Every structure is written in structure tokens, then in C-alpha cells.
Amino acid sequence: MPWPPEILYQILTYQFRDLMSNDYPGNAEKFNENFRTFIKSNLTVNKAFSHICMVLAYRYCNLTxxxxxxxxxxxxxERPELRNTVQIVDFQELTSIGLGRTGEMNRMIKxxxxxxxxxxxxxxxxxxxEFxxxxxxxxxxxxxxxxFLLRTGTVLSVLDFCGCSGAKFTDSCIIALDRLYRFDKEQQNNSPLEENYxxxxxxLNDCTDLPxxxxxxxxxxLPDLQKLDLAHTSIDDDTLINKVPHLKSLTHLSLAMCLKLSPRAVLEFFSYHPAVTDENxxxxxxxxxxxxTLHSSSWTEVHTSFLLKKLCQYGHNKTLQYLNLSGMPLHESNDTSVTRSTFYFQCHDALTFIKWNFPKLKSLSIAGNNIPxxxxxxxxxxxxEDVLSEKWWLYEDQGMQQLKFLNLSNNSYVNKWTIxxxxxxTSSPSLVALEVSFDAWQMIEKSNSRHEITALRFKNPNSFLKDTADAEVIRWRCYIDSSYGRRYWIYKVDPYLNRDDLEATGNVTKYDSDGNKIIQIVTQPDFLKFVQSKIMLGCGFxxxxxxxxxxxxxxLKPPISQFFTRNGRVTLGSxxxxxxxxMLPPGGWRVMAHHNENENISLSDAIAEENEDGYSQDEVSDDGTLSDNYAASVSSTTFSRTNSRGRIRSGLYWDRSMHDLHSRFTESDAFTTLPELSAPPSIGEEVEENDEEYLNDPSLQRNRSQLSLRRFSSARPLSLHQRPSTVDSSASMVMPVIKPQNYYYSHPxxxxxxxxDPETxxxxxLHLQVVDEYExxxxxxRGMYRYYRYYSLRA
Structure with missing residues (x-):
């Protein structure tokens, strides 16, 4: 029996990603060579393989x-059907055409x-x-x-002009924005014709010439930006404070090397701007x-401490996983006492403040600070643990430190004698990489042929007598690669994510007994994602x-299958x-009834009477909420109407409390059934279909394989949405305790x-952890150098 195309698609997807992430051979042609290997291996197998190769090959167009x-x-x-598969066009590794050609010759070749x-x-x-x-x-x-890129009416979501500058590019942006704006003579200001949601x-990283x-x-x-990269641009104080819109979904922000920004403007932005201070x-x-830069900026220790406190005041400290404070002075103090205040743990020392108030931090850069x-x-x-248990009422919401990368470059205390x-x-069990200065890095690189250092982690590090037999051996290794500029990293070796055999496997070509080349997947160390200084805007291959x-x-409704549309037809993209x-805030549409103060009528009675005049039973559910079909058909956010008795007026409102019903679902209520709440993101938009709905769709089941995707063996592993069962003594039976969706991604x-089987x-x-960090x-x-350099692409 032939395999279903969805299963083949998943298998080939893993193979495609492994090949595209392969760092071998170590030259500029590694993408093309790995791409040809994938096509030659799968394209001519059968029609299903050919279809899958087309979907994967044309989805991400990497143009070198x-x-x-x-x-x-x-x-x-020539092939219009392939146009629906193109989703990403990537020019980031495009090389200028040399070989003696001039710019005029390139324009003639077209x-x-x-x-x-x-x-x-x-x-x-x-x-x-993505562009x-x-x-x-x-x-x-x-x-x-x-x-074309900025106007509305397209599905373009990711736009990156990294490194684009020059007079011609600046003039093009000015002319294009003039076409997208209108001038209001009464208010004497410009406003966009349409906002792109x-x-x-x-x-805009390194777009230095844009005014x-x-x-x-x-x-x-662009009022719905979630990721904004303004590193090394000419943005000034007035633009940052007054021209940046209220970005309600902002999660990634880079203001690195913005030389025209003053500390006062940055602090005012994090103190008052609604993009980072609005609780809603x-x-x-x-x-x-x-x-x-440490020597050219006017930042002081007071500025940095005030910034950290503002981040805590508005809740950013609980979600920040990457924080780059390189060049900002940090206050040092011998007073390590910690007290609880309204918004944060009060500490005199800046590092202690970060340690106690940023529990989810995984990457921290404090380069330029001389810290012993x-x-x-x-x-x-x-x-x-004894500190947390002794004063649990103070630290009950404090999580364990998860720091994995620390940038210590330009620290005079971390030198070739102390490295x-x-x-x-050995101090941190979670730390996997350090960035240091060249002298300190070179000391380890030249110490032995393996370019590594070995340390012992004792069970009782404070004990006077230490038993080396029970100590854990930890190996740290220099990362040697010339494609990342002048940055020097030391990483902790492990057998899965940060291996130590990169040089050996990447420089040796192996063949089997028949003379066929053995393709080895050489992936880069996982710690490199924590050291990047540029926001990775897209989703990747x-x-x-x-x-x-x-x-x-x-x-709104992404395709569950790459091969069948929602009506069961074969497709090449959607x-x-x-x-x-x-977008509307989380919640759902609800009918609210209003009546006279002298009349005591319940909401259910009001809805029942309202149903007599117009609402059908399908439009209003048992809990008083409107059905999805009816709410989606309403063309305005509120309405009012009066029934035949002339006393009931009802309106359609957006109830944000509906979103919190499932969050209040505790373990004690694990055996009760909550009503399924589903509301469209906004009027006229469709609700995203999940896997369960797709698998239970009768019209699609007829087109699917006979293989039952929901049939599991008795020894199957636990679901990612559940945890081990607990025993109910009153019922004398094993009952499952329901976990929230995607719980194990945040608690791997x-x-x-x-x-x-502890190894599996x-x-x-580790897989769940990597997937959670990917977000x-x-x-x-491919390790593009632009993600790891500080600010310049041409240095």
C-alpha cells in the first residue's frame, strides 16, 4: 500500500531541513550543492515525491x-502553477556580480x-x-x-531592508511614501492613506542613509509590528517618542548603535510610550x-538602573529572553541584600538585580563592563533553594535562572591570565557559551591541539575537601570559524546540540564501498542563536x-495539508x-441585554424575549454568546434593537473576559467539561482550523489514505498536551490530569x-526546548554573518 502524501511530506521535510542546514562544504556554494543533492535524490522517484520536491524547493527561494x-x-x-508555492524570497546571501563586469553591463544583461x-x-x-x-x-x-512592498492588499508579512542605503535607495523611499500619504491642509500634517495591518x-538594520x-x-x-529592527539607523529622539505608533504586539525591538538617540529619549520611551507601557x-x-559604544555614549550607571526598573514595572522582565546592554555601565555594590518591592526585587548591585528580576533570560550581553x-x-x-524555601512568601514567583549565553568581551578582569x-x-549549570576578548580566547585556542579547557564541577563546591572521583567533567571548546567577524566564543561541549567534532566531520569526505559519496550532516552549534545581534525576522527554511x-x-486558515484543499482537491500551494x-483583543462576541432599572429581568430572559423578535436558536448559544457564523456576519461592532414589548434593548459587545475561562481551568476541575468557546479574530475573518477538525471532516476523509492517523499502540508515549495520570482514590481508577496546550514546550x-529509557x-x-526557543x-x-556582527556589514 502506498504511503499517504502527508506522511511522505513530513519525512522529506526533515531531510530537506537537514540538508539545507548542513554547513558542509565550508564555502559559499554549500547551499546550491546541498540543494542539488536533495533534488537528485527525490525528484525522479515518483509523482508524489516530485510534487513534494516542488513544494519544498519553491517555498523558500534563496538567491545567491x-x-x-x-x-x-x-x-x-512558463509554469504558472508554481507561483502559489513561493512564500519567501531571500537575497541576503546574494553576491555582487564581479568577473570584470561593470554596473552598466549588469543592467544591460537584465x-x-x-x-x-x-x-x-x-x-x-x-x-x-517574506522579502x-x-x-x-x-x-x-x-x-x-x-x-509595492509597503502598500496594502498583499499578504507580505516580513520585510527586511538590511544593509540598504545610498542616495538612490533613500530617494526611492521618499517618493514611494509620498504616494502612500496624503496632506491634510486643515491640520497641516501628513497621514497615511491606508495603514498596513x-x-x-x-x-532596517544598517539603513544608515534613511533620514x-x-x-x-x-x-x-505599520501599526501591527511585532518585530522592529532599527539598529544603526538615523532615528532621533523626536521620531522615537512621537512618531512610533502604538505597537500593541511588539515583542522584538533593536535600537543598537542608534547614535542620534539620547539616553533621555530612550528612558522616556520605556517610561511613557504606549507600545511598551500599555497594560492592555x-x-x-x-x-x-x-x-x-562605551566611550562615545552618555549612558551612566543611573540611566541603566532606571531602565532595568522600568522594564520590570511594565512586566517585560517576566518575558525577556534576550537582553543586550553592551556598552552600558552597570553599577557594582558589595551589598547583596535583596528586598521585595511592588514591581521588582530591589538590589543595589546591577547584576544581582538582573539575576533576581529576569528569570527567563537566556542571552545577556554586558560587554565593556569591568566586572571581577x-x-x-x-x-x-x-x-x-534554602533561600527560596526560607522566605517563600517573598520569592514564590521567582523561577530558576536559565541563562545560556553571556557576553564578557572587553572585560579587563577576563583576560589571558584568568580565563x-x-x-x-562551573558556576551555572545552564550556561552553554561565553564571549570573551581575543587575548583570552587565543590563550585557550593555543593551549592544546583540541582548543579546549576542562573543568570539574564538584557536588559540594564550598567544601574544603573535594572528591574528584564524584566530580562532573565539563569540557569547553573554542569555536573557530572565520565567517562571523571579530567575535570569539567558548562553548560547552555536549553530545547533541553543541558537538565537538565539527572540524573533523566538516573537513573529511567519505565514500562507501561502491564509490558513492557519503553525505554527512554537519550542523553548527546550537548556541549561535543566542549570540546574534540582529533580529531574525523570518521563519527560516x-x-x-x-x-x-x-x-x-x-x-487565518493555514492549510493543514500541502496536497489537499479544504474541498478535497489537489493543490500546489494556497x-x-x-x-x-x-486585530481585536482576545475575547469573544457576546449579546448584552439592557432594560429599565425598575424591571428585574435576567440576561437569559432578555435573550429569550429577544429570540422571539429575531434571533434564532442557532444564533444564540446556551451561555449567552453568539455563534461564530452570526457574529461573523455582523458588519459593525455594536448594534441595538427593541423587541415587541418595547423594553428590551440588546447590543453586540466584545467581551475580553471570555478569553480567561480556560486559564481558570484548574486541575481540580479536570473532570468537568467546559463549553467550547470559539470566536473569530475580527468581523468577517475565519477561525483557524485545527488538526482535530481536519481529521474529522467527512468530506476530506474520503480523499485520505486508509491509514488511521489516530490509532495508537498501548505503549505510545505521553502526549505533549498531557502529563502522567493520577489515581482517584474515590473512584479507584486512573484518571488523566489535563495540561494546558503546548505545556511541555515551556516545561520540557x-x-x-x-x-x-532516560536517553530517549x-x-x-532537548527537542521540546529547541522548539520553544525557536519562537x-x-x-x-546557514550561519549568515550578518546575524552575528554587531552593527556593520562591511567592516
């Missing part, structure tokens, strides 16, 4: 040369020009989700292309980069989870409807695959 772009454009012209690029955008306008540019195409981005990620007023006009058009925002910050090793060791040491101090490597895709693309209205260490359990836990940090696929 202009000639490759020309071939892609020609293929889309492989990649403003005309061909605009033609490509028109062909893929129904499905293109990732680079400095090599900045002169080809004319006003028509900028206008589809774009959620904007990258500040251009940045302000561009940001005012959909999200709080998870990624923040405020890197600045004793302070660093104290900061990296987890909070003792081998074992306390730096193969999204590790649907959470990041939903946040970036805001899919088209989505552009979002032209702002609680997941147990099989108590008798560990692999599952904030993205993933490491």
Missing part, C-alpha cells in the same frame, strides 16, 4: 546570484534589475510572505518596488538590543513550530486573504517519554 534569480523568474513565467524584480513581485503577490533584501540590490529597489516584521522623518513615516503605516497590549518584550570574576561567579550561581579559572565554567508562523504571518483591519524537563527522554526534552531566537541554518 543574479543568474539564479533569472532562472527562477523564467520558470514562474538578470536582476528593478524591472525584473517588480515583475517577480507581481507574479508572486498572492503568496509571497529579505541586502545591500547588493539597494540600487534596484526603485520607488515602484518600495510602493499585514506587515508584522520590519528590518529620521522617513523612518517615522514608514513606521506610522497583546504582548510584552521578549528580545531587546540596546547595544552602544568573583562577581561573575556569584551572578552565575543559581539562587539557593582558565574553573569557577567561570522549515518552521520548527506553527507558533512563530502564526505570529509573523497571522494566518492563497490567503490579505488582512486589512486591525517535566516530559517523560519512558521512565526506563533526554532527546525529547524567540529563530534557528541556525
Amino acid at each position: 546570484t543574479a543568474r539564479r534569480f533569472h532562472h527562477l523568474l523564467r520558470t514562474l513565467k 538578470n536582476l534589475t528593478n524591472e525584473t524584480l517588480l515583475e517577480f513581485l507581481h507574479l508572486t503577490k498572492f503568496t509571497l510572505r 529579505l533584501a541586502c545591500e547588493h540590490i539597494q540600487d534596484d529597489l526603485d520607488e515602484n518596488i518600495i510602493y 499585514q506587515i508584522t516584521c520590519l528590518g 529620521s522623518f522617513v523612518l517615522g513615516r514608514m513606521l506610522r503605516m 497590549n497583546f504582548a510584552t518584550l521578549e528580545w531587546l538590543n540596546l547595544y552602544t 570574576l568573583s562577581k561573575l561567579s556569584q551572578f552565575l550561581t543559581p539562587i539557593p 582558565q579559572d574553573s569557577t567561570l565554567y 522549515i518552521p520548527l513550530s506553527s507558533v512563530r508562523r502564526k505570529k509573523c504571518y497571522r494566518d 492563497r490567503s486573504t490579505p488582512i486589512v483591519a486591525p 524537563h517535566e516530559f517523560i517519554y519512558d521512565p526506563r 527522554t533526554l532527546k525529547y526534552q 524567540v531566537f529563530g534557528c541556525i541554518e
Whole structure:
């Protein structure tokens, strides 16, 4: 029996991602060579494999040369059915065409020009989700292309102009924005013709030549941004405070190396701007980069302490996982006392403040601060359990420290004489990588041929007598790679995520007994995702989870299957409807009845009487909420009507409390059944279909395979949405305790695959952990240097 195409698609998806993330061979052609390997291995097997290869190959168009772009454009012209598969176009690794050609010759060849690029955008306008540019195409981005990318009516969600600058690019942006704005003579100001609610990620990293007023006009058009990268731009104080709109969903923000920003403006932004201070925002910050140069900035210790307290006041400290404070001075104090205040734990020392108030922090950069090793060791040491248990009423909401990366470059105390101090490597059990200065890194690199250092972690580090037999051996290794500029990292070796055999496997080519080349997957260390200084805006080659895709693309109804539409037909991709209205806050539509004060009529009676006049039984549910079909058909947010008795008036309101019903579902209520609440994100939008609905759709079951996807063996592992069962003594039977959806992604260490198989359990836990981190940090696929350099792409 042939396998279902959905199963084949998942298998080939894993193979495609492994090959595309392969760092071998170590040259610029590794993408093309790995891509050819995947196509040659699967394209000619059968029709199902050919269809899957088309879906995977054309979804992410990585264009390394202009000639490759020309071939892609020609293929889309000849085969219109492939246009629906293109979702991402990536020019970030495009190399300028040299070989003696001048710019005029390149324009005559017309492989990649403003005309061909605009033609490509028109062909893929129904499905293109990400446009990732680079400095090599900045002169080809004319006003028509900028206008097309910024205007409404497309499904483009991720827009990255990283490195684009120059007079021509600036003029194109000004002309395009003039077409998108109107001038109000009465108020004497400019306002956008239409706001773009589809774009959620904007990258302007290193767009140094764009004036500040251009940045302000561009940001005012995009009120639903979730990720905003303004690193190394000319944004000034007025634009940051007055021109940045109220971004209710902002999670990623980079203001690194913005030389025209003063500390006063940055502090005022984090103190009063509604994008980061409104308690009704959909999200709080998870990624923040405020890197600045130590000697040229006017930041003081007082400024930094005030900033950290403001982050705590508005709840960002509970969600921040990446924080870059390089170049900002930190206050040092010998007073390590900790007291509880309204919004945070009050500490005199800045590092102690970060340790106690940012429990989810995984990447921290404090380069440029001269902090002694004793302070660093104290900061990296987890909070003792006896302290938490002794004063549990003060620290009941304090989680364990999860720091994995620490940037200590330009710290005079971490030098070639102190770099081998074992306390730096054994204090924190979660730390996996350090960034240090070149002298300290070179000391380890030259110490032995393996470029590593070995440290011992004792069970009782404070004991005078230490038993080396029971000590844990920890190996740290220098990461040697020339493609990341002048940054030097030391990482902790482990057998799964940060292996130590990268050099050996990457430089050796193996063949089998028949002379066929053995393809080895050489993946880069996992710690590289924590060291990046640029926001990874897109979803990558193969999204590790649907959470990041939903946040970036805001899919209303993403396809469950890559091969069947919702009416059962075979498809090569799908088209989505552009979002032209702002998203409503979490909640649901509810009919609220209003009556005279002298008459005591319940809501159920009011709805019942209202049903006599117009509402059918299908429109109003038992709990007083409107059905999805009826709420979606209403064209306005509120309405009122009077029944035949002339005393009842009812309205349609958006009830935000409906969203909290499932969050109040405790373990004690595990055996009760809550009503299923489902409401559209906004009027006229469809509700996303989940896997359960798809599998139970009778019209699609007839087109699916005979293989039952819901049939499991008795020895199956636990679901990711459940935990081990508990025994109900009163009923004398085993009853499951329901966990919230995706619980184990945020609590991977609680997941147990099989108590008798700890190795497989560990692999599952690591996988869940990587998937959870992917939502904030993205993933490491090809290791593009632009993600790891501080601010310059040309240095």
C-alpha cells in the first residue's frame, strides 16, 4: 500500500531541513550543492515525491546570484502553477556580480534589475510572505518596488531592508511614501492613506542613509509590528517618542548603535510610550538590543538602573529572553541584600538585580563592563533553594535562572591570565557559551591541539575537601570559524546540540564501498542563536513550530495539508486573504441585554424575549454568546434593537473576559467539561482550523489514505498536551490530569517519554526546548554573518 502524501511530506521535510542546514562544504556554494543533492535524490522517484520536491524547493527561494534569480523568474513565467508555492524570497546571501563586469553591463544583461524584480513581485503577490533584501540590490529597489512592498492588499508579512542605503535607495523611499500619504491642509500634517495591518516584521538594520522623518513615516503605516529592527539607523529622539505608533504586539525591538538617540529619549520611551507601557497590549518584550559604544555614549550607571526598573514595572522582565546592554555601565555594590518591592526585587548591585528580576533570560550581553570574576561567579550561581524555601512568601514567583549565553568581551578582569579559572565554567549549570576578548580566547585556542579547557564541577563546591572521583567533567571548546567577524566564543561541549567534532566531520569526505559519496550532516552549534545581534525576522527554511508562523504571518486558515484543499482537491500551494483591519483583543462576541432599572429581568430572559423578535436558536448559544457564523456576519461592532414589548434593548459587545475561562481551568476541575468557546479574530475573518477538525471532516476523509492517523499502540508515549495520570482514590481508577496546550514546550524537563529509557527522554526534552526557543531566537541554518556582527556589514 502506498504511503499517504502527508506522511511522505513530513519525512522529506526533515531531510530537506537537514540538508539545507548542513554547513558542509565550508564555502559559499554549500547551499546550491546541498540543494542539488536533495533534488537528485527525490525528484525522479515518483509523482508524489516530485510534487513534494516542488513544494519544498519553491517555498523558500534563496538567491545567491543574479543568474539564479533569472532562472527562477523564467520558470514562474512558463509554469504558472508554481507561483502559489513561493512564500519567501531571500537575497541576503546574494553576491555582487564581479568577473570584470561593470554596473552598466549588469543592467544591460537584465538578470536582476528593478524591472525584473517588480515583475517577480507581481507574479508572486498572492503568496509571497517574506522579502529579505541586502545591500547588493539597494540600487534596484526603485520607488515602484518600495510602493509595492509597503502598500496594502498583499499578504507580505516580513520585510527586511538590511544593509540598504545610498542616495538612490533613500530617494526611492521618499517618493514611494509620498504616494502612500496624503496632506491634510486643515491640520497641516501628513497621514497615511491606508495603514498596513499585514506587515508584522520590519528590518532596517544598517539603513544608515534613511533620514529620521522617513523612518517615522514608514513606521506610522505599520501599526501591527511585532518585530522592529532599527539598529544603526538615523532615528532621533523626536521620531522615537512621537512618531512610533502604538505597537500593541511588539515583542522584538533593536535600537543598537542608534547614535542620534539620547539616553533621555530612550528612558522616556520605556517610561511613557504606549507600545511598551500599555497594560492592555497583546504582548510584552521578549528580545531587546540596546547595544552602544562605551566611550562615545552618555549612558551612566543611573540611566541603566532606571531602565532595568522600568522594564520590570511594565512586566517585560517576566518575558525577556534576550537582553543586550553592551556598552552600558552597570553599577557594582558589595551589598547583596535583596528586598521585595511592588514591581521588582530591589538590589543595589546591577547584576544581582538582573539575576533576581529576569528569570527567563537566556542571552545577556554586558560587554565593556569591568566586572571581577568573583562577581561573575556569584551572578552565575543559581539562587539557593534554602533561600527560596526560607522566605517563600517573598520569592514564590521567582523561577530558576536559565541563562545560556553571556557576553564578557572587553572585560579587563577576563583576560589571558584568568580565563582558565574553573569557577567561570562551573558556576551555572545552564550556561552553554561565553564571549570573551581575543587575548583570552587565543590563550585557550593555543593551549592544546583540541582548543579546549576542562573543568570539574564538584557536588559540594564550598567544601574544603573535594572528591574528584564524584566530580562532573565539563569540557569547553573554542569555536573557530572565520565567517562571523571579530567575535570569539567558548562553548560547552555536549553530545547533541553543541558537538565537538565539527572540524573533523566538516573537513573529511567519505565514500562507501561502491564509490558513492557519503553525505554527512554537519550542523553548527546550537548556541549561535543566542549570540546574534540582529533580529531574525523570518521563519527560516522549515518552521520548527506553527507558533512563530502564526505570529509573523497571522494566518487565518493555514492549510493543514500541502496536497489537499479544504474541498478535497489537489493543490500546489494556497492563497490567503490579505488582512486589512486591525486585530481585536482576545475575547469573544457576546449579546448584552439592557432594560429599565425598575424591571428585574435576567440576561437569559432578555435573550429569550429577544429570540422571539429575531434571533434564532442557532444564533444564540446556551451561555449567552453568539455563534461564530452570526457574529461573523455582523458588519459593525455594536448594534441595538427593541423587541415587541418595547423594553428590551440588546447590543453586540466584545467581551475580553471570555478569553480567561480556560486559564481558570484548574486541575481540580479536570473532570468537568467546559463549553467550547470559539470566536473569530475580527468581523468577517475565519477561525483557524485545527488538526482535530481536519481529521474529522467527512468530506476530506474520503480523499485520505486508509491509514488511521489516530490509532495508537498501548505503549505510545505521553502526549505533549498531557502529563502522567493520577489515581482517584474515590473512584479507584486512573484518571488523566489535563495540561494546558503546548505545556511541555515551556516545561520540557517535566516530559517523560519512558521512565526506563532516560536517553530517549533526554532527546525529547532537548527537542521540546529547541522548539520553544525557536519562537524567540529563530534557528541556525546557514550561519549568515550578518546575524552575528554587531552593527556593520562591511567592516
